[in-house]
Amino acid sequence: MNILAIETSCDETSVALVRNGRYILANVIASQIPLHQKYGGVVPELASRQHVVTIVPVLEEAMNRAQLDWPQVDAIAVTKGPGLSPALLVGVNAAKALAFARHKPLLGVNHMEGHIYSNWLIPEAAAAAGDTPQEPQFPLLNLIVSGGHTELVLMTGHGQYRMLGKTIDDAAGEAFDKAARILGLGYPGGPAVQRASEGGDPTRFQFPRAWLKGTYDFSFSGLKTALLRKVQEYGVVASKPVPWQKQESEGAASPSPAAAVPIVERELPVADLAASFQAALVDALVEKTVAAAAEYGVREVLVAGGVAANALLRSRLKERLPIPFRYPPIVLCTDNAAMIAAAAHYRYEHALQHDLSMDIEPSARYV
Amino acid sequence: MILALDTSTEYASIALYLPGQGVVAEQTWRSGREQTTQLLPTVESLMSLLAVDTGGLAGVAVATGPGSYSGVRIGISTAKSLAFSLGIKLWGVPSLDVLAYSQVAVTAAQVCAVLSLGRGRYGWALYRTRGARWQRLTDYANNTIPEIAAQAAEVGTEARIATMFCGELDAAAASEVTGIMGNSASIAPAAAGLRRAGYLAELALQRSDRGEADDPATLQAIYLQPKAEA
Numbered sequence: 001m002n003i004l005a006i007e008t009s010c011d012e013t014s015v016a017l018v019r020n021g022r023y024i025l026a027n028v029i030a031s032q033i034p035l036h037q038k039y040g041g042v043v044p045e046l047a048s049r050q051h052v053v054t055i056v057p058v059l060e061e062a063m064n065r066a067q068l069d070w071p072q073v074d075a076i077a078v079t080k081g082p083g084l085s086p087a088l089l090v091g092v093n094a095a096k097a098l099a100f101a102r103h104k105p106l107l108g109v110n111h112m113e114g115h116i117y118s119n120w121l122i123p124e125a126a127a128a129a130g131d132t133p134q135e136p137q138f139p140l141l142n143l144i145v146s147g148g149h150t151e152l153v154l155m156t157g158h159g160q161y162r163m164l165g166k167t168i169d170d171a172a173g174e175a176f177d178k179a180a181r182i183l184g185l186g187y188p189g190g191p192a193v194q195r196a197s198e199g200g201d202p203t204r205f206q207f208p209r210a211w212l213k214g215t216y217d218f219s220f221s222g223l224k225t226a227l228l229r230k231v232q233e234y235g236v237v238a239s240k241p242v243p244w245q246k247q248e249s250e251g252a253a254s255p256s257p258a259a260a261v262p263i264v265e266r267e268l269p270v271a272d273l274a275a276s277f278q279a280a281l282v283d284a285l286v287e288k289t290v291a292a293a294a295e296y297g298v299r300e301v302l303v304a305g306g307v308a309a310n311a312l313l314r315s316r317l318k319e320r321l322p323i324p325f326r327y328p329p330i331v332l333c334t335d336n337a338a339m340i341a342a343a344a345h346y347r348y349e350h351a352l353q354h355d356l357s358m359d360i361e362p363s364a365r366y367v
Numbered sequence: 368m369i370l371a372l373d374t375s376t377e378y379a380s381i382a383l384y385l386p387g388q389g390v391v392a393e394q395t396w397r398s399g400r401e402q403t404t405q406l407l408p409t410v411e412s413l414m415s416l417l418a419v420d421t422g423g424l425a426g427v428a429v430a431t432g433p434g435s436y437s438g439v440r441i442g443i444s445t446a447k448s449l450a451f452s453l454g455i456k457l458w459g460v461p462s463l464d465v466l467a468y469s470q471v472a473v474t475a476a477q478v479c480a481v482l483s484l485g486r487g488r489y490g491w492a493l494y495r496t497r498g499a500r501w502q503r504l505t506d507y508a509n510n511t512i513p514e515i516a517a518q519a520a521e522v523g524t525e526a527r528i529a530t531m532f533c534g535e536l537d538a539a540a541a542s543e544v545t546g547i548m549g550n551s552a553s554i555a556p557a558a559a560g561l562r563r564a565g566y567l568a569e570l571a572l573q574r575s576d577r578g579e580a581d582d583p584a585t586l587q588a589i590y591l592q593p594k595a596e597a
């Protein structure tokens with residue numbers, strides 16, 4: 001039972017082939033990060049133009065890597081939303097054409113469900129080594145942390161979800177992006193902040209944790225503002241090059257005209273700021289997750305989404321959770337088509353297929 | 368059999384074409400923003416009228432714009448995936464060429480093909496038959512009606528020929544054209560101003576006769592930036 005899946009909801013063009021909902025035969029991801037880097041975020045029109053060009057080469061490479069031909073493909077799956085409309089359009093129309101041309105069932109998948117199902121996947125290397133962990137056991141708790149979403153979702157069976165809490169302002173990934181911009185660390189922010197925080201003192205700055213008592217909701221905008229204020233105290237204006245960057249690019253010290261102005265530019269303790277910011281953000285995620293897991297008596301906790309790649313989040317959850325928890329390898333944390341194929345598998349088994357009139361759903365909900 | 372797809376503007380058109388015979392089915396309709404939901408179901412119903420299966424297709428032709436960015440990408444994504452998965456030929460044809468080709472053979476005037484890009488902007492180009500060959504005289508451009516009329520008048524005056532406008536011009540745009548150009552301009556009837564995919568198929572087959580085809584891995588849409596002076 002092989003599903004071919006396409007994912008183009010944001011800035012990755014990805015095509016995957018997955019067997020039985022778990023075994024990755026191919027998972028080709030063409031990242032557009034360099035294309036959007038200079039804008040500090042994804043530009044939908046550029047993303048879409050790139051998807052139109054990349055879709056067929058990625059498709060071709062996935063088929064080659066999986067060593068499959070069309071008769072061995074049982075269904076075509078695609079992300080129908082949520083995501084950027086111009087980007088979603090490319091994948092959805094491509095998938096429909098494949099399904100039509102080759103007479104395959106069409107399965108539209110919610111991108112967030114895809115992230116959840118990334119934890120069902122068995123990476124190629126693990127499968128080759130005979131390392132095949134059992135499927136996640138219900139009821140389970142999902143912590144989905146990505147650039148656009150931060151959600152705690154209770155799952156009692158395939159396709160059965162209950163939203164326990166979500167962010168009321170910035171998503172965790174978004175907060176990392178903003179922090180990276182404030183600290184002059186580049187894009188994408190999550191890996192940049194994590195890298196910068198290495199060797200930093202996470203206790204040097206006490207940034208606020210918005211606990212939002214009595215709910216499982218999150219809030220990260222206060223944390224971002226606190227970081228910005230702290231940086232400004234150092235006489236550095238956000239989005240301008242920070243002093244250590246200037247020194248790097250200008251080399252030898254020369255009398256600075258800045259010395260004449262009253263604001264004293266002290267050297268910005270980037271590592272300590274990044275580490276303290278990361279600690280505050282991870283604290284909030286961990287506390288809520290641990291509390292929800294206990295209240296609902298789940299058997300497992302699954303972490304998914306781009307921020308699931310964060311090492312501090314992983315180690316803190318491991319310390320705090322008394323039950324098994326799992327997270328995907330880094331390549332399956334960010335957007336990829338293998339997770340879409342995994343989520344499509346239960347839809348296929350329950351004959352939840354779509355017809356050729358399927359549309360994109362840029363604000364699709366799954367709960 | 369060749370399948371031709373055009374979703375460059377809110378008007379969509381599809382055709383099935385038998386080389387050596389001609390158009391065997393064609394449908395042109397105002398799809399608006401429903402191209403994603405309507406395109407393939409309409410292709411499917413047209414093919415079922417003729418009892419043709421996708422396995423019977425030998426090639427796909429697609430309009431590459433200019434036009435609505437999303438519309439053009441819907442057509443191209445669909446056409447590329449059909450061509451790739453069926454292992455058949457792919458030809459991209461600019462949408463303005465499709466419009467001009469339908470008129471240029473039947474008029475001595477130069478043809479100004481226009482299609483609406485929204486917000487008062489139009490994609491356009493000038494075409495003319497010289498001897499047995501028709502050719503495009505200007506680059507594909509994105510302008511307002513007064514700008515287009517001024518350009519067309521300049522080229523037409525120099526060549527001492529009239530201009531026939533054809534394409535998506537509503538009554539207000541048409542009277543704006545005649546207001547600027549007077550009787551040196553005529554407007555093709557609305558029915559003749561539709562982009563019909565039968566013509567698209569024919570242009571694709573002409574490319575095929577010249578040994579040309581497009582690579583699904585590289586075919587890109589034509590994106591026009593607004594220009595103050597074309």
Ligand SMILES: [Zn+2]
Pocket residue numbers: 111115146334335
């Ligand atoms: Zn995602």
